[in-house]
Amino acid sequence: MDVQIAVAKIGKYATSNSGDTVEVVERPQGGVSVVMADGQTSGRGAKWISTLVVRKVIALLAEGVRDGAAARAASDSLFTERQGKVSSTLNIVSVDRQTQTLVITRNNPTPAILAYGDKIRLLDEPSLPVGVRRGTRPVITEVPVQAGVTVVVYTDGLTHAGDRCGERMDVLTCVQALLDDDPASPQSIADALLNHAYRLDDKRPVDDISVVVVRVGEHEGDEVRRMTVRIPFSS
Amino acid sequence: MDVQIAVAKIGKYATSNSGDTVEVVERPQGGVSVVMADGQTSGRGAKWISTLVVRKVIALLAEGVRDGAAARAASDSLFTERQGKVSSTLNIVSVDRQTQTLVITRNNPTPAILAYGDKIRLLDEPSLPVGVRRGTRPVITEVPVQAGVTVVVYTDGLTHAGDRCGERMDVLTCVQALLDDDPASPQSIADALLNHAYRLDDKRPVDDISVVVVRVGEHEGDEVRRMTVRIPFSS
Numbered sequence: 050m051d052v053q054i055a056v057a058k059i060g061k062y063a064t065s066n067s068g069d070t071v072e073v074v075e076r077p078q079g080g081v082s083v084v085m086a087d088g089q090t091s092g093r094g095a096k097w098i099s100t101l102v103v104r105k106v107i108a109l110l111a112e113g114v115r116d117g118a119a120a121r122a123a124s125d126s127l128f129t130e131r132q133g134k135v136s137s138t139l140n141i142v143s144v145d146r147q148t149q150t151l152v153i154t155r156n157n158p159t160p161a162i163l164a165y166g167d168k169i170r171l172l173d174e175p176s177l178p179v180g181v182r183r184g185t186r187p188v189i190t191e192v193p194v195q196a197g198v199t200v201v202v203y204t205d206g207l208t209h210a211g212d213r214c215g216e217r218m219d220v221l222t223c224v225q226a227l228l229d230d231d232p233a234s235p236q237s238i239a240d241a242l243l244n245h246a247y248r249l250d251d252k253r254p255v256d257d258i259s260v261v262v263v264r265v266g267e268h269e270g271d272e273v274r275r276m277t278v279r280i281p282f283s284s
Numbered sequence: 285m286d287v288q289i290a291v292a293k294i295g296k297y298a299t300s301n302s303g304d305t306v307e308v309v310e311r312p313q314g315g316v317s318v319v320m321a322d323g324q325t326s327g328r329g330a331k332w333i334s335t336l337v338v339r340k341v342i343a344l345l346a347e348g349v350r351d352g353a354a355a356r357a358a359s360d361s362l363f364t365e366r367q368g369k370v371s372s373t374l375n376i377v378s379v380d381r382q383t384q385t386l387v388i389t390r391n392n393p394t395p396a397i398l399a400y401g402d403k404i405r406l407l408d409e410p411s412l413p414v415g416v417r418r419g420t421r422p423v424i425t426e427v428p429v430q431a432g433v434t435v436v437v438y439t440d441g442l443t444h445a446g447d448r449c450g451e452r453m454d455v456l457t458c459v460q461a462l463l464d465d466d467p468a469s470p471q472s473i474a475d476a477l478l479n480h481a482y483r484l485d486d487k488r489p490v491d492d493i494s495v496v497v498v499r500v501g502e503h504e505g506d507e508v509r510r511m512t513v514r515i516p517f518s519s
Contacts (some may be wrong), residue, residue: 054513059506072309073513077335079301081515100312104346109338144517193515223302236512243508265517271294272516278289278308279510280316281321281503282379282429 050196051269052144054083054112055235055262057243059204061092062253068095069204069259072105073171073276075112079146083261084110087138087157087204089178095257102127102179105206116141116154120179125155127180136178139187140202142263144194151265153190153200159208162201162221163190167228198265199228206258207242218246224232236260264282285431286504287379289318290470290497292478294442296327297488303330304439304494305338308511312348314381317498319345322373322392322412322439330492337362337372337414349378351389355414355422359391362415371413374422375437377498379429386500388425388435394443397436397456398425402463406456433500434463434470441493442477446484453481470497 060067071085084106088098102123109119120139127137138157145152153172155161160173176188192198202225210218223245227238239260246258295302306320319341323333333447344354355374362372373392380387388407390396411423427433429486436459445453458480462473474495481493 050517052513052515054511054515056509056511058509066314069369070310073511075305075335076309079333080517094431096312100310100346104343105365108339111335144515146517226500229463236510240508240510247506258483268516271482273475274291274293274516275471275475275512275514276289276291276306276308277510277512278287278316280287280289280379281379281507281509282285282287282315282500 050193051266052081052268053235053264054081056238056259057172057197058259059247059254061241061255061257064092066093067097067257068092068099069100069257070096071259071261072092072103072107072248074107074110076143076145077111080144082110082116082141082143082262085140085202085204085259085261087257087259089136093177098135098137102139106139106141116143116152117187117189120154120156124179124185125183128183131180133181136181138178138204142202142261144263148160150191151192151194155188156185159203162224163192165230166197167225169221169225169228194265196265196267200263201238202261203242204257204259206254206256207246207260209256210246210254210258213252213255214249214251216249218249237266238262285429286501287316287406288470288499288501289316291494292474293494294478294482294489296490296492299327299482301328301331302492303327303334305331305334306494306496307338307342309342309345311378311380312346315379317345317351317376317378318498320375320437320439320494320496322492322494324371333370333372337374341374341376347472351378352422352424355389355391358426359414359420362419363418366415367414369418373439375415377435377437377496379498379500384429385426386429386433386435390423391420394438394440397459398427399434399463401432402460404456404460404463429500431500431502435498436473437496438477439492439494441489441491442481442495444491445481445493446489449484449486451484453484470499473497
């Protein structure tokens with residue numbers, strides 16, 4: 050099998066930094082994890098919080114700590130450091146070679162999407178962000194790794210797109226349309242969702258928006274791992 | 285301007301894990317860093333070492349520590365932990381928004397390449413891996429960020445490709461040919477170098493091979509940050 054991950058990210062209009070942080074790391078026993086956090090408020094303060102949460106989770110994952118335990122640790126750590134005064138959402142999507150499972154960890158009121166082929170399941174069990182209360186637990190969904198599975202996670206900037214203009218983003222319908230449109234690549238799904246939100250926000254996003262798409266497909270081609278990153282760089 | 289980063293990576297033949305680690309992180313003051321390490325020997329032990337070195341460097345960069353100081357810290361830390369008995373190469377390539385510079389940090393006897401358009405400069409000042417001696421310093425090259433700059437760094441698996449079969453990899457000539465071939469994308473350069481090495485090794489790489497290409501280009505298109513990852517996943 051092949052795991053493909055696509056990330057698309059844009060900052061709130063007229064801020065120099067997105068307050069969201071998304072990072073991808075290899076798991077020590079094989080496989081890969083994507084960690085996404087959206088810090089409370091926006092700009093530098095939010096970036097500081099989301100970076101702290103993602104760093105904490107990644108450091109623990111690198112030591113072999115399970116995703117759920119890493120999420121709980123990130124929550125307790127932020128709660129202790131900031132006395133429950135700041136919060137951050139947290140999503141972890143892991144493809145774990147050891148357990149041969151796909152693990153979706155949510156500390157985020159915003160739902161996530163799990164699809165088999167074009168059959169969508171909305172992961173919307175109630176879930177709290179990290180850092181606000183002692184002992185916050187993530188909602189975890191664990192399914193076998195198999196070809197044809199797609200996971201889409203996103204920050205609330207995506208779901209709130211268009212609020213200002215009165216035409217709200219319907220993420221589920223968009224994802225369904227994109228999955229029907231075989232064979233949409235993970236990058237084209239992430240880009241299409243972001244572009245749609247960007248247009249609904251009149252090209253001036255009212256919040257940071259991040260979209261992550263993870264797809265497990267049949268193995269195609271060589272054994273090479275590849276990563277491509279593109280970052281606009283202002284002088 | 286836009287920064288594009290491409291990574292291509294393959295493990296030694298018949299090992300389940302590459303001993304090389306490559307990770308990309310955002311810099312706290314803006315910009316991005318790529319960190320690459322090649323741990324001594326191969327397989328699980330090497331992976332453990334290279335992960336340790338990359339984690340250490342990334343944690344420090346995330347705190348705002350300068351690249352050179354992060355490299356020295358990683359060396360001292362590995363030296364202290366393993367009493368100088370294990371070594372790892374380390375390369376950091378950063379595009380720093382604060383200083384508006386491109387910083388190439390080398391603790392690696394294998395050279396790196398810095399090109400302006402198709403004019404190549406080989407960065408081959410003597411440089412030691414981290415972890416072997418107390419007080420090891422990196423070789424640092426810092427140049428202004430400008431469109432048209434390309435940096436290529438790689439592990440010694442690339443330079444040693446073909447050794448077994450008698451036809452040795454000439455990285456410099458390959459890169460020159462790829463840069464002459466305008467407009468080669470960073471991913472096509474990384475892929476072409478890796479594929480050439482793979483063929484010289486008779487499709488059975490004698491060592492882990494990692495290639496990183498960083499390119500600064502004119503700003504094109506939108507303000508979206510994008511990342512794509514592809515990982516073959518064995519069950």
